[in-house]
Amino acid sequence: MTAADVLHILPLIILAAGVLIGMLGIAIHRSHIGTVVITLCTLILSSAALRAPMLASDRYITPLVRFDDYAIFFTGLLFLAATAVAVMAYGYMRGRDIVREEFYVLLLVAILGCVFLVSSTHFASFFLGLEVLSVSLYALVAYSRSRQTDIEAGIKYLILAATSSAFLLFGMGLVYAHAGTMELAELSRLAGAPWQRSDLIGFVGMGMILVGIGFKLALVPFHYWAADVYEGAPAPATALIATASKGAVFAVLLRYFGAMEIQIRDPFFIIFTVVAIATMFTGNFLALLQEDIKRLLAYSSIAHMGYLLIAFLAGGGPAVAAVTFYLVAYFITTLGAFGVITALSDKETDFSHISNYRGLAFRHPVLGVILAAMMFSLAGIPLTAGFLAKFYVLLAGVGSALWLLVLVLVANSVIGLFYYLRVIIAIYQPVEPAPDETPSPHPHGPAPSGSIIGGLVLAVLTLLLIWLGIYPGPVIHWIGTFAGNFT
């Protein structure tokens, strides 16, 4: 390993060092704010170090890791998510009577796993990244040990994620037995040849790997964990699962399985089409009547993974551009929505029942507007990033003449709009105070779990949302620079 190699994986090294420093810091002196500062510094330094690989040439660091433009882009996105989650968690944890500091260390570990995942080039690093991510998520989901729902969510996530890992591992074994290689790029080349009858083992292995990935992305029929885990986990942890975990796994799916073009091969194409349609309809229908906004977002995120599959199925450069842009928009929107939920949560419970949001626009006007903007973005209404993301998916779908999927997308957008509007209606419904209730002394008081820096992050996310919705040219250009390499 040369000095250039070290420079190349500097972001990973800084991240790992940050984890250790954070842990040592906690051992020496427990300090909530200190840990947050260490976490944020790690993320910022690591982001700054992303410049380093860009200077060096694109190459493999050992057969396991490759930091190319694609990986760098997604790493940046993951750091954005991690920063937002850390800041949200600061306001959320501050008022709670629990051990707070380890949350940030676990967060950094999870992000380390995600970054490893998006830069993996080998089954070993793929699996390693996924497990690092999963194990830290088990702890994060069940972080508030005093609450029943958290433990339940943690156990559910543990069992299902462990099962999916087992599928993944078995699938990898089968593929290795068939192809004799564990390098993803090599596999892509092997898979380029047409399938034959004797390829059955490899075929089954590939299918099992996809089952494992399907669990992580909560695609139908592997979506059962999503709603309970979203509901039970602390809001910042949910935000992390919804964004970083799903985004990183989709990035891998797109990079290697997209390159294998399994999505345009016959058996897989049909399977993916059926899964995409089922995912969209199931997610949207189940979201329709949810009374808990975290569950609603869980089902909505299932539906969004279905939309992403359409872009994925389109294949080639347009698919990469569409998926990447969609993920960017989805990250910003989801983080913003969970940011508002987090800021409103009080010491005991998460602020998640829809009826809680009645009249939010009049109690907390800014938070109300932000949440409404995020809902409009999820629904794909113009001026928001979500609109262009949906446009991009349509562009990819129509460009590859996936008419059935495009029409299903249209139908689902309308279904989806209904429940996003439910939230928006609640936000803008005036509430008449009950007669026996004395009006609150501070009608415009600060949000229970808000913090100045949390507000700043929400403002930045909202500005990004609108900027991407109005003037996405630069981002599209940036994505185009590496999306073109995939064609």
Add this chain to the structure above:
Amino acid sequence: MILLWLFIITVGGGIAAWIVGWWSSTAARWASLISLCVDFALLVFVWVAYGTAGGSTSDQPWLLQFDYPWIAPLGIRFHLAVDGLSLLLLTLTAFLGIAAVSASWTEIQERVGAFHLTLLLTLAGVMGVFMALDLFLFYFFWELMLVPMYFLISIWGHENRVWAAVKFFLFTQAGGLLIFVAIVALYFIQGRNTGVYSFAYRHLLGAAVPEPLAFWLMLFFFLGFTVKLPIVPLHTWLPDAHTEAPTAGSVVLAGLLLKTGAYGLLRFTLPLFPKESAELAGAAMTLGTIGVLYGAFLAFAQSDAKRLVAYTSISHLGFALLGIYTGTRLGLQGAIVILLAHGLSTGGLFIVVGALQERLHTRRMDELGGLWSSMPRLGGVAMVLALASLGLPGLANFVGEFLVLTGAFAVSRSLAVIASIGFILSLIYSLWLIYRVFQGPERESRPNVDLGAREMAVFGAIIAGIVWLGVCPQPVLRAAGPAVESLVNREAGVESPPRSTETNTAARWVGRAVVSSSLEAMHDSR
């Protein structure tokens, strides 16, 4: 640049109204009124400076343009342009905007700043729709006008506002997404054919779309626009949305948002798919005729005055659809006149009903009655508007509906004859409205709350517009001429024949018919 200013002034006025609305409601009202008046003045300036000169050649029909790259990697441009048709509708937008602001001057007392912000954003979206010449940009505005309209209904509306707003949003969004899919498909097809990927209107015109697909894409456009128009099986959102919206919302909905559907048909569906549209013409004309009769029948059956007016919109725009799909010069001209006339007369009627509700807190016709004696001015205004709505010669609607029927007669006599029954039905429901609200015995003694000077000024302007359109429709027909000509030519596949002689004869003919029939009417009444 003027076009961009129109947009900026409207949005800026809304934001200004919102900001000053924190301190003073009156200031917010003035801010939005002034910005709309500036818009109107700008449009008058455009009429004077460009309306008469140039821009009439068929290869460069645009009077004014603003073109700027927006999302360059995807070939999306911020391209605004107007021709006579757009300019007419823009003027209507600014005019009805002013009417809407003054109609809600005393009606809206809560969150006044935010109300004007949403109202002006809706108007900005509508203006964008009438100006956009890049199909992506068009869709952008198309969706954009929905969101503030949704808030307008769901926050400031009446009893059942939330459901009405959601229904409105879902219907139009479903239609809009179909349009969007068709736009994207067109973009790819023309991109593959020519190697240039662009959403520009000119670029996509005349795209060679393979056969079965072309019909579907046309149908997507047609459905998306006719949900807004609306045609009969897709109209169910309309009565709810119109009834529950605040007065300004109803005026904007009926006067402008429905017009965007017709404008979409004229500007996009017909020019982009002339051949497929011709295939659909028979069905579309039938749907239009059904709309004329169905809307009129249901209007008669209502007991809620506002709902009655809402159903008349379906009837009037049925005429517009019939006219658009005749493909004849007279039919298209008639449809365009109907768009303007309906905007004025129905917008006016909504303001009348709004004024009633504000004063008497009811819209139910069985609780009203005999109001003429206590509110003679309102009664007189309502009478004139109802007469316009029933198609009295000399008022605007007559010109449009007469031209449409004449145009339709040349294409399908049976449909024209059936649609003309609509005249009789509109007579019944209009007079029924007047009878039940203003005539008959007075139920109870009402306080003297007749129209004030502000309201009279608004109604005066609306009625002046209706009379002007009814007696002298020629300027409107001339302004819409190039757009109509290019549509007729495209439909016939003819290379620009000598134009405008027939237009003028037709207009003169209508004028003569108007004068003679109004003379007859005066004679009879004596």
